[in-house]
Amino acid sequence: MEKILIVDDSPLQAAHLKDILGDEYDITVAQTPEDGLYQASTDTFSLILLDVVMPGMDGFTLLKKLQEEIITQSVPVILITSLSDVESEQKGLILGAVDYIVKPFHELIVKARVNTHIKLYNYRKQIEYQSKTDQLTGVANRRQHDLCSVTRWKEATRLKVPFSVCMFDIDRFKLYNDTFGHPAGDKVIAAVAKEVSSYFKRSTDFFARYGGEEFVAFLMGDDSEKAFEHLKKIRQAVENLHIPHNPSVSEWVTISIGGVTIIPKEDSSYDFYLKIADAMLYDAKKFGRNQVVWADENIKQMREK
Structure with missing residues (x-):
């Protein structure tokens, strides 16, 4: 089962996302940016759902830190936010987010976008694996x-x-x-x-x-x-x-x-x-x-x- 990390300081919103995705994915919740960075660096996830507005370190800052970590920089991040202005969306995408979900979100939209980005992530991993693997022997090339x-x-x-x-x-x-x-x-x-x-x-x-x-x-x-x-x-x-x-x-x-x-x-x-x-x-x-x-x-x- 694919693993998803939710980083959100709101227990209610994190629980809602977990209810939407929990039947199909293995969900880990971090309620502080610091715990989110720790979880992302010590476990293997196929996707990170990241709330933008959090006390202390906001989602944009955490996203930048995730992009700087070799272990996590290839993991896709979807930002979840109530900020609907173009500047905020542009900032998130420039920092490396793959998508944006604006609150209040719709269950079907969340599932569709999560499914799409996990499929793209797995496809990219497969391509990267093939590019580094000898096809005859299965060892590195x-x-x-x-x-x-x-x-x-x-x-x-x-x-x-x-x-x-x-x-x-x-x-x-x-x-x-x-x-x-x-x-x-x-x-x-x-x-x-x-x-x-x-x-x-x-x-x-x-x-x-x-x-x-x-x-x-x-x-x-x-x-x-x-x-x-x-x-x-x-x-x-x-x-x-x-x-x-x-x-x-x-x-x-x-x-x-x-x-x-x-x-x-x-x-x-x-x-x-x-x-x-x-x-x-x-x-x-x-x-x-x-x-x-x-x-x-x-x-x-x-x-x-």
């Missing part, structure tokens, strides 16, 4: 990687914590496609992505399909030894899927992994270390594939085999 890497790199720099970047590649994938066909190859990519992504579940982990049979991931907080050991487990887990390969080169489908762990500094570049991870991946293949090659904080190389 390269576009999402490019966006997320900037944010996480800055965070690791600010916190002065270890940051590990790694590149994966399915070994001898062209030969697999030539042997079993591209539909089978797509299934292998999806199976590998599903298995590997299960090892990146922390909020600070990230995993994406980089292109073709290549993947990229990063982790925060682990030193080089811990990251190296974790990636060795991932490499082994893929081999343990026991997906048959062309027997002339390998019994099972395997992956090679290259990575690097650093503590980012203000003048350091994520792209530079991504290239180092790619160089470690190249070495993993050069040394025989199906292995992890890692560069520690001093760019000293560690090999699995």
Whole structure:
């Protein structure tokens, strides 16, 4: 059930709105602007109904604060007010409200506008999800990687914590496609992505399909030894899927992994270390594939085999 936040200092009006919408939506009521901001920042809502005239912080000020919060700035806000002048309506729309409902409101109008904006919100979320998700595997795509890497790199720099970047590649994938066909190859990519992504579940982990049979991931907080050991487990887990390969080169489908762990500094570049991870991946293949090659904080190389 979709969740709606009502911010209104009038218990009577809030109760009336809840009666109108409560059968179709999960309603939360905040009777002060401060509580409204707290609720909006700590829970997930599909729509906010916001009274304009409230003591202390008015609805326009609260709307501005909601638009400044990364967590809430994408949530649609409908202003509810007795102010019917054009200037007030214009001010609300400029500040980011998606609609205006003037009191006294009609039940059918409230339902229609709420339904419309929740549908638009869900449609926009679906479009955003698709634009950041690889359609074959369901994991993040390269576009999402490019966006997320900037944010996480800055965070690791600010916190002065270890940051590990790694590149994966399915070994001898062209030969697999030539042997079993591209539909089978797509299934292998999806199976590998599903298995590997299960090892990146922390909020600070990230995993994406980089292109073709290549993947990229990063982790925060682990030193080089811990990251190296974790990636060795991932490499082994893929081999343990026991997906048959062309027997002339390998019994099972395997992956090679290259990575690097650093503590980012203000003048350091994520792209530079991504290239180092790619160089470690190249070495993993050069040394025989199906292995992890890692560069520690001093760019000293560690090999699995």
